[in-house]
Amino acid sequence: MAAIQYTDRGTGVRVSPAGRALTDAVLAALGAPSILNTQPWRWRIDGDTAQLRADRTRQLPVIDPDGRLLTLSCGAALHHARVALAAEGIGCEVAYLPDADDPDLLATVRHAGPVERAAGPQRLRRAMGIRRTDRRPFADRDVPDAALDRLREAAAAAGADLHLVRPQDLVGVVVAAGHAADVEEGDPAYRAELAAWVRDDDADGVPPATAAGSGPRTVPIRDFTGTAERPSVYTGGEVADRHARYAVLVTRGDLPRDWIAAGEALSAVLLTATGDGLAASPMSDLVEVEPARTVLRRMLGDVGHPAMVVRVGVPGRAGAAPEPPRRSSDDVVDGAGG
Numbered sequence: 001m002a003a004i005q006y007t008d009r010g011t012g013v014r015v016s017p018a019g020r021a022l023t024d025a026v027l028a029a030l031g032a033p034s035i036l037n038t039q040p041w042r043w044r045i046d047g048d049t050a051q052l053r054a055d056r057t058r059q060l061p062v063i064d065p066d067g068r069l070l071t072l073s074c075g076a077a078l079h080h081a082r083v084a085l086a087a088e089g090i091g092c093e094v095a096y097l098p099d100a101d102d103p104d105l106l107a108t109v110r111h112a113g114p115v116e117r118a119a120g121p122q123r124l125r126r127a128m129g130i131r132r133t134d135r136r137p138f139a140d141r142d143v144p145d146a147a148l149d150r151l152r153e154a155a156a157a158a159g160a161d162l163h164l165v166r167p168q169d170l171v172g173v174v175v176a177a178g179h180a181a182d183v184e185e186g187d188p189a190y191r192a193e194l195a196a197w198v199r200d201d202d203a204d205g206v207p208p209a210t211a212a213g214s215g216p217r218t219v220p221i222r223d224f225t226g227t228a229e230r231p232s233v234y235t236g237g238e239v240a241d242r243h244a245r246y247a248v249l250v251t252r253g254d255l256p257r258d259w260i261a262a263g264e265a266l267s268a269v270l271l272t273a274t275g276d277g278l279a280a281s282p283m284s285d286l287v288e289v290e291p292a293r294t295v296l297r298r299m300l301g302d303v304g305h306p307a308m309v310v311r312v313g314v315p316g317r318a319g320a321a322p323e324p325p326r327r328s329s330d331d332v333v334d335g336a337g338g
């Protein structure tokens with residue numbers, strides 16, 4: 001039976017039960033992580049199907065000229081929506097890049113009726129409500145091996161491989177991060193693009209309060225505010241994140257279908273980490289600069305294409321990381337058919 005559903009701005013739309021379930025799922029996906037919190041996706045609900053589109057107006061021309069990180073962000077939103085459906089006991093069929101003439105249509109998600117409600121998706125659905133990118137220094141405690149195994153399994157189930165950086169390879173990650181920072185921070189166009197997205201009081205972008213001045217760390221994280229001290233393991237003395245683990249998401253190919261998979265896997269890894277009480281932050285700067293990405297690829301023995309680095313650790317402070325803003329559902333979700 002059709003029902004009226006209201007959006008953030010009070011617009012009423014008539015929806016079928018399938019359209020309503022899909023709308024709920026894509027609204028839950030508003031919380032997905034995205035490069036610089038650009039939230040570069042649009043959803044259209046059409047009968048029993050939700051269409052996921054890349055929003056090219058939100059692509060970052062300097063940081064992400066090929067749209068890889070935009071597509072990856074959309075993949076994370078897709079995974080969030082799938083988790084939300086599964087947690088409600090709703091199955092779905094996903095068609096990836098279903099129209100060769102319309103490459104910005106990244107996926108369609110068809111409501112496929114009831115399935116058994118499993119504990120796994122429900123745990124991830126709860127994690128969606130509290131997951132944050134946590135850039136603050138981690139505690140001086142090791143991440144349990146069993147939790148790292150679960151992250152690997154989560155990535156594999158979502159379509160990409162997660163490679164944990166071995167202690168003897170950490171220097172490669174330090175070199176890649178330092179090189180990426182040198183190249184990017186030396187580019188005025190990069191600095192201008194970053195500055196335009198680090199801001200308060202908006203529905204998107206990275207609020208400075210969430211940026212966490214990096215200070216000296218084992219591996220430097222992206223410097224959002226231009227105030228960070230450069231690292232690192234070489235400088236001696238006190239460095240933060242000594243117990244952090246670094247992992248690289250790797251895909252076989254390096255095409256849009258692979259980037260969507262990497263985004264789904266990133267979402268799966270971050271939600272699994274949150275569910276296990278761990279903190280994490282993505283680090284795409286290491287794959288934005290080609291020589292840095294090549295260092296990672298060689299370090300891993302050329303097993304595939306590094307799509308993302310994830311920093312994982314035991315949370316260092318009580319309390320959640322600050323919550324970044326999100327766009328309104330009216331700006332992200334079109335129509336609700338049925």
Ligand SMILES: Cc1cc2nc3c(=O)[nH]c(=O)nc-3n(C[C@H](O)[C@H](O)[C@H](O)COP(=O)(O)O)c2cc1C
Nearest residue numbers: 033034035036037069132133222282283284285324
């Ligand atoms: C593709 C992608 C790349 C990202 N790259 C970085 C990064 O290099 N450094 C960082 O600190 N956070 C990075 N993030 C995290 C985003 O900045 C973060 O998801 C966004 O600001 C929203 O915050 P939230 O994750 O707390 O919801 C990335 C996220 C995605 C999906």
